[in-house]
Amino acid sequence: MNRELWIKDIIGKVLEPEGFSYIGSDKISSEFFRKVKNSKGEVIRQIVSLQDSQYHNMIYLNLKSTRHHGYRINSFVPDCMEHGLYFETEEEYKKAIEQYASILSQYGIPFLEKIKEPILSDYFADEDMEKLFYEHEQLCKSLIKRENIKIEQWNVEQAAEFMEEKVLEVKEKSFEDVKNLLLELSALFGAVANQFHPCQWKLQETLILNCDLEFLKVKSDWNRMDISDILLSGWKEREEKRTKNNTDFCEKRDRFMNLNVTYPPIEIKKELLKKYNQVTFPYSKEEIVQLFLKSIEED
Secondary structure, eight states: OOHHHHIIIIIHHHHGGGTOEEEEEOSSEEEEEEEEEOTTSOEEEEEEEEEEOSSSSEEEEEEEETTOOOBOHHHHSTTOOOSEEEOSSHHHHHHHHHHHHHHIIIIIHHHHHHTTSOSOSSOOOHHHHHHHHHHHHHHHHHHHHHHTOOGGGOOHHHHHHHHHHHHHHTTTSOHHHHHHHHHHHHHHHHHHHTTTSOEEEEEEESSSEEEEEEESSOOSSOOEEOHHHHHHHHHSOEEEOOOHHHHHHOOTTOTTOOOSEEEOOOOHHHHHHHHHHHHTOSOOHHHHHHHHHHHHHHO
């Protein structure tokens, strides 16, 4: 039996009764996935993976959950200071998998239940991203009518400046009060950008559900913008702090949990234009190399 089959069989016996399904391996990491709901009724995605180190004879157990950083065993196993388990032989590798199965059963499953609850207080839920995807035209029309603006006369820079101004106006309001405006502004940016570069909204599911603006005819290696996240990060400082629930079960030494830092709001116009220029950059990597080589030859 090879390593992947050991993981699928041994770890699967612990995780499958908890609703996890094995989703495959990329030869370095083998993953199990499930969807559950938290106390708010929100859909939470969780991944448990076994990952081989590329540099040492070590295997890691990673637990991930929606709106959480990644966790290793030193985060939830009492008095554990190690990030992973060492092995030398294939038999020791199998024993490490069996030890992880025991760790998951005793500590990992209860920990996964705890990290179903979000750390941050302000975030877009799945239904918000679905609203932006399915209702972006109506969101944009509502904003245009209310503000009496003519976006056909705007360029992207004017749209970004307007968006920054509107967000600054609602700095002191609660997230629930500004959430719909942020979605409207996201839709507005998509409508203006589409006048210059064909683009469409696309839902993408990872640990969270994102609604990104995808540019269709660009040469950049990255062709998407997460508009709503930029607006959220510009609306308010990112208060990455521990909730009481989180403090109760997270070790302060955990290098994945740097959550006592408050980040200042980003400059919305600057960030929007930077990302927009990146995705609409007129040259691919290959063309940049060719232009560089040509300039050398000409010199």
